[in-house]
Amino acid sequence: MQAAIVSTANSAFPPFPGFRSFSQRRRFSLPTRKMWSSSFGARRIVCACSLPPRKWGDDIEINDLSVPEHSSSGREFEDDSNVLIECRDVHKSFGEKRILKGLSFKIRHGEAVGIIGPSGSGKSTVLKIMAGLLAPDKGEVFICGRKRQGLISDEEMSSLRIGLVFQSAALFDSLTVRENVGFHLYEKSSMSDDQIAELVSNILAAVGLKGAEDQLPSQLSGGMKKRVALARAIIFDPTADTIEPEVILYDEPTAGLDPIASTVIEDLIRSIHSKGERKLGKIASYVVVTHQHSTIRRAVDRLLFLFDGRILWQGLTDEFITTTEPIVRQFASGSLDGPIRY
Ligand SMILES: Nc1ncnc2c1ncn2[C@@H]1O[C@H](COP(=O)(O)OP(=O)(O)OP(=O)(O)O)[C@@H](O)[C@H]1O
Numbered sequence: 001m002q003a004a005i006v007s008t009a010n011s012a013f014p015p016f017p018g019f020r021s022f023s024q025r026r027r028f029s030l031p032t033r034k035m036w037s038s039s040f041g042a043r044r045i046v047c048a049c050s051l052p053p054r055k056w057g058d059d060i061e062i063n064d065l066s067v068p069e070h071s072s073s074g075r076e077f078e079d080d081s082n083v084l085i086e087c088r089d090v091h092k093s094f095g096e097k098r099i100l101k102g103l104s105f106k107i108r109h110g111e112a113v114g115i116i117g118p119s120g121s122g123k124s125t126v127l128k129i130m131a132g133l134l135a136p137d138k139g140e141v142f143i144c145g146r147k148r149q150g151l152i153s154d155e156e157m158s159s160l161r162i163g164l165v166f167q168s169a170a171l172f173d174s175l176t177v178r179e180n181v182g183f184h185l186y187e188k189s190s191m192s193d194d195q196i197a198e199l200v201s202n203i204l205a206a207v208g209l210k211g212a213e214d215q216l217p218s219q220l221s222g223g224m225k226k227r228v229a230l231a232r233a234i235i236f237d238p239t240a241d242t243i244e245p246e247v248i249l250y251d252e253p254t255a256g257l258d259p260i261a262s263t264v265i266e267d268l269i270r271s272i273h274s275k276g277e278r279k280l281g282k283i284a285s286y287v288v289v290t291h292q293h294s295t296i297r298r299a300v301d302r303l304l305f306l307f308d309g310r311i312l313w314q315g316l317t318d319e320f321i322t323t324t325e326p327i328v329r330q331f332a333s334g335s336l337d338g339p340i341r342y
Contacts, residue, residue: 082109090139101309117306123289131164167251169225171217178213203231223257266299
């Protein structure tokens with residue numbers, strides 16, 4: 001994840017005069033998306049890096065952190081009828097550096113996919129391209145079968161909502177944890193401040209941050225910031241009335257967390273996944289960029305291995321440790337012996 005992009009995303013949500021007090025939120029106007037667009041040229045980034053409130057149904061239990069069974073058959077991944085996001089022959093360079101050199105893959109409805117690969121291989125770049133924050137130099141991105149032109153568009157938002165949880169959390173520095181997590185609800189929801197505060201407290205408790213409501217991001221550790229960002233991505237609006245398929249992209253959600261905190265996050269990511277059914281309050285699919293073995297084992301079903309600008313290998317999570325592909329094998333074992341040289 002590059003600092004430049006993160007700061008761009010942060011600048012899309014500057015604290016506005018009067019914004020500190022959400023209890024007075026109806027006495028001043030938060031900027032509309034149009035205002036964001038004209039003021040910061042960042043309308044599309046706003047749409048993608050933090051999800052607006054979703055409709056969650058009564059069936060969601062935030063405390064239900066049980067891990068659903070992993071898919072056991074690779075066959076379902078051959079079904080092309082339900083593709084939400086497809087990258088086709090995507091190329092991306094930064095200056096002289098060719099990062100992506102013909103990357104192709106599909107994310108289907110119901111999937112839990114991990115993207116792994118060596119540091120600097122372009123995993124975060126792929127997420128940003130999927131989210132519509134970066135445009136490929138060459139190649140195509142299809143959203144629900146429709147080719148994306150440039151960056152994310154409002155038209156696309158109506159068919160699929162894509163949220164990106166940044167590696168660096170990208171919190172608003174001058175807002176409290178409660179205000180960061182409840183940001184979209186305070187702006188868009190018909191819920192009362194007390195209801196939002198209660199919902200925020202429940203979500204914070206679920207990510208292990210009970211009692212952190214009034215703290216500022218500067219008072220939190222890196223791991224705590226990550227959990228706040230996750231809480232912001234998964235908070236729901238139980239009063240909204242639309243259900244749209246939704247994909248969340250997580251960039252190293254467990255990096256820097258202790259093993260137990262990682263497990264909480266991994267199970268939380270699982271617990272809001274609908275696994276294909278269009279269910280109120282659950283997300284259709286998610287993609288996790290990670291280096292953590294625990295996250296690979298616990299939070300995803302299928303893996304894409306990115307190497308030298310392409311998908312070198314893909315398979316089910318269980319196959320990752322048994323594959324005979326030499327590069328993947330070396331990566332999985334962490335051995336210094338093998339084709340990858342540092
Ligand atoms: N906006 C940018 N400008 C210039 N170079 C960039 C930019 N974004 C990414 N890069 C470069 O592209 C390469 C891939 O970066 P990226 O963050 O996508 O890799 P990654 O696989 O996610 O790395 P890591 O696992 O270390 O987080 C790096 O060499 C990085 O320096």
